[in-house]
Each structure stands twice: as C-alpha cells, then as structure tokens.
Amino acid sequence: MKKIQKIFLLSFVLLINLLFLLGCSQNKMQEVIAPPDNSLQVHFLDVGQGDSILIQTPRRSENILIDGGPRDAGDKVVRYLQEHGVKKIDLLIATHPHEDHIGGLVKVLEAFPVKQIIDSGKKHTSHTYEKYLQLIVDKNIPLDVAPGQKINLVNGAQLDILGPMRYDYEDLNNYSVVSKLTYGKISFLFTGDMEKEAERDLRDKDLKANVLKIGHHGSRSSTSAHFLKQVAPKVAVISLGQGNDYGHPHAITLKKLAKIKAEIYRTDQKGTITVTTDGNNFEVTTEK
Numbered sequence: 001m002k003k004i005q006k007i008f009l010l011s012f013v014l015l016i017n018l019l020f021l022l023g024c025s026q027n028k029m030q031e032v033i034a035p036p037d038n039s040l041q042v043h044f045l046d047v048g049q050g051d052s053i054l055i056q057t058p059r060r061s062e063n064i065l066i067d068g069g070p071r072d073a074g075d076k077v078v079r080y081l082q083e084h085g086v087k088k089i090d091l092l093i094a095t096h097p098h099e100d101h102i103g104g105l106v107k108v109l110e111a112f113p114v115k116q117i118i119d120s121g122k123k124h125t126s127h128t129y130e131k132y133l134q135l136i137v138d139k140n141i142p143l144d145v146a147p148g149q150k151i152n153l154v155n156g157a158q159l160d161i162l163g164p165m166r167y168d169y170e171d172l173n174n175y176s177v178v179s180k181l182t183y184g185k186i187s188f189l190f191t192g193d194m195e196k197e198a199e200r201d202l203r204d205k206d207l208k209a210n211v212l213k214i215g216h217h218g219s220r221s222s223t224s225a226h227f228l229k230q231v232a233p234k235v236a237v238i239s240l241g242q243g244n245d246y247g248h249p250h251a252i253t254l255k256k257l258a259k260i261k262a263e264i265y266r267t268d269q270k271g272t273i274t275v276t277t278d279g280n281n282f283e284v285t286t287e288k
Contacts, residue, residue, distance in 0.1 A: 032083050034060065035276050040157060040183045042275045044213065045080055046267040046287065047073035049241030049248075050100035053190060053213065055181060060085050061154045065108065066093045066179070066190055067101040071128060074107030080272070081112065089114045091151065091159075094132070095176040095192030097124035102132050109135040120164060121145035122175040146177040155279070157183040163194065165201040173216055174198035180209060184279020189231055191215040191222070199227040210282060211235045211275055212262070218249020228260055235263050235275070235284060242268040 035041055035056075043054040047069025055064040063086045068077050081089075092114050094102050106128065108114075117136060123129070136143055151159040163178035176192025189209035193216040203226070212233035215222030217240040236257050240248045249266070257264055263284075265273045271287025 032085070034085070036278070038155065038278050039276050040155075040279070041277075042181070042188055042211070043080070043084070044237045044239055044265075044267060044273040044275075045069065045073075045077060046271045046273075047077065047104065047239070049217065049244045049246075050103070051095070051192065051213075051217075051239045052077050052104060053239075054081065054084065054086070055159075056084065056086075057153050057157055058155045062090045063088065064091045064093070064159065065089050067095055067192070068104030068106075068108050070100045071103035071106070074104035077104045078107050078111045081108070086112065088112060091116050091118065093118045093177055093179065093190075094120065095178075095190075096120045096122060096172055097126070097129045097132075098172065098193065099126060099128050101192065103128050106131050106135065109139065109141075114139070114141050117141055117143045118146050118149070118161060118177060119143055120175045120177050121167070122164075122172060124172070146179075155183070157181065162205050162207075163202055164198060166198075169197065171195060171197070173221075176215070178202065180207070183277055186210050186277040186279055186282050188275070189213065189233070193217075193219075193222070195219075195221045196224045196227070199224055202227075203230065207231045209233055211237065214238045214249070214253065214257075216248075217244075217246070218253045218266075219246070220250040220252045223253050223256060225256055228256055228262075232260065233262050235265065237273055238264065238266045238268075240266065240268050244268075 041056045045052040050069035051067040052069040053066040147161045149161040160180045164175045173193035173195050176194040179190045181188040187209040188211045190213045207230045218238040274285045
C-alpha cells in the first residue's frame with residue numbers, strides 16, 4: 001500500500017513540474033522579442049475597420065503612433081504598445097478626425113505620456129473628437145498642424161509631413177495627414193484616408209516608397225492609377241475590418257495593385273502586419 005502511495009505521490013510531483021514547465025514555455029512564446037539594434041519596425045495594427053500604425057526606430061529609441069483605430073480598439077492598441085516596450089510616445093499623428101482613426105487615441109492619451117502631436121487641423125463636432133482635444137489641453141501636449149515638417153529620427157531616419165496641401169476640400173478624408181518615413185534605402189508612405197483629389201495635389205512631391213499604406217481602407221475613391229505609378233510600391237498594406245459594411249477593399253483597387261504587381265497584405269486576413277528593415281532590405285511578418 002505504501003509503495004502505491006509513493007508511486008502516486010511521485011507521479012503527482014512530476015505532473016506539477018511538467019505543467020509548470022509548459023506554463024513557462026507558453027509565457028516565453030508570448031514574449032515580444034526586440035528586433036536587432038539597427039532595425040526599424042513599422043506595425044500596422046489590426047484594429048478592425050480603422051487605422052493604427054506604430055513606428056519604432058532602432059533600439060526602440062523613439063515611438064511614433066499614427067492614429068488609434070476606433071473607440072472599441074483603444075484597449076487593444078494600449079496593450080499592444082505596452083507589449084512592445086512603449087512607455088512614452090514621442091510623436092502622435094492624428095491623420096483626421098473620423099472616429100475610426102482617433103477613437104482609440106482617447107485610451108492612448110490616458111495611458112501614455114505624449115511629447116508632441118501632429119494634427120490635420122481640421123475640426124469636427126463629434127463627442128470623440130471633443131474628448132480627444134480635451135485630453136490634449138488637460139495634459140498640455142504641444143500640438144502642431146501639418147504639413148511641411150521634416151522630423152529627424154535616430155540612425156538617420158526621417159519623417160516628412162507632406163499633406164494635406166489645402167484646406168478647402170469638401171471631403172474630410174482629403175484633410176488626412178500624409179507622411180513619408182525614410183530609413184536608408186527603404187521608405188514608407190502613410191496616407192490616412194486620403195482620396196484622389198488630395199492625391200493629385202501631392203503630384204509634385206517625392207512619393208516613391210517601398211511600402212504603401214493604402215488610403216481609405218482600399219476604397220475605390222482612393223489609390224488612383226497615376227498615384228500608384230508615382231509611389232511604385234513593392235508592398236501594399238490595407239487596414240480594414242473583416243466583413244465590413246463598406247465593401248472594402250474594392251475590387252477595382254485590388255485590380256490596380258495587381259497590375260503593378262504589388263504584394264498585398266490585409267489586416268482582415270493577416271491580423272497585425274509588421275515590416276522590419278535595416279535600411280537596406282525589409283521583411284514582412286504577419287500575426288496570422
């Protein structure tokens with residue numbers, strides 16, 4: 001009888017140890033591994049029908065957040081930033097005041113110290129926009145209006161604020177802050193919800209980029225053939241919600257991207273999309 005008890009006790013101890021080791025292994029798998037010291041990362045977060053992009057310069061020296069997705073994605077954005085070592089946001093860009101771009105920024109502003117904000121300068125009457133503005137005032141965060149700024153980042157990286165070029169557009173999407181990130185030979189173009197009219201106004205700018213964030217979630221009102229020819233992207237990222245009510249991305253936009261042989265990545269299919277670059281080459285990894 002004693003022998004059976006000893007065997008049972010030994011088996012129980014081994015089982016507990018095994019479960020502990022499995023738990024440790026699982027936790028290790030969930031840890032976010034920092035990229036090499038000379039690598040810059042751009043994360044296109046899966047926030048459903050909306051936009052949110054995190055830029056982390058080499059050694060995670062600087063954190064730049066472009067938009068925060070809709071209100072219901074705020075907690076997810078905060079959690080993602082925390083998991084990736086973000087303790088402060090050096091620059092926050094609110095491309096334009098639509099809820100699916102600034103809704104989640106309320107939670108972000110509550111959770112992190114923010115050094116500077118760049119805003120389109122276009123006002124809105126929504127409760128979300130008013131809450132966003134009130135937090136900026138309460139926290140006394142410096143706010144600049146785009147465009148024309150050239151922001152020097154570590155390791156020679158640079159962020160150029162290109163648009164909006166005008167302030168008499170009828171459509172709010174065209175007031176989107178447009179920015180271009182360059183690191184060595186690799187560049188990214190971030191377009192918010194910019195549509196064709198604003199694309200034409202940028203025709204004299206250097207828009208060429210390896211990675212293009214497609215405007216307005218792949219809507220047919222954005223991403224003209226002429227604009228794509230200027231940018232000539234190798235990779236096109238579309239941020240959108242699965243089974244959304246707007247028909248995004250539209251077939252005509254996908255057809256244009258296929259015509260220029262751009263590799264398409266969609267957050268509704270791949271989850272969060274991360275581009276890592278050392279300034280000479282880049283690789284794309286996906287959550288799914």
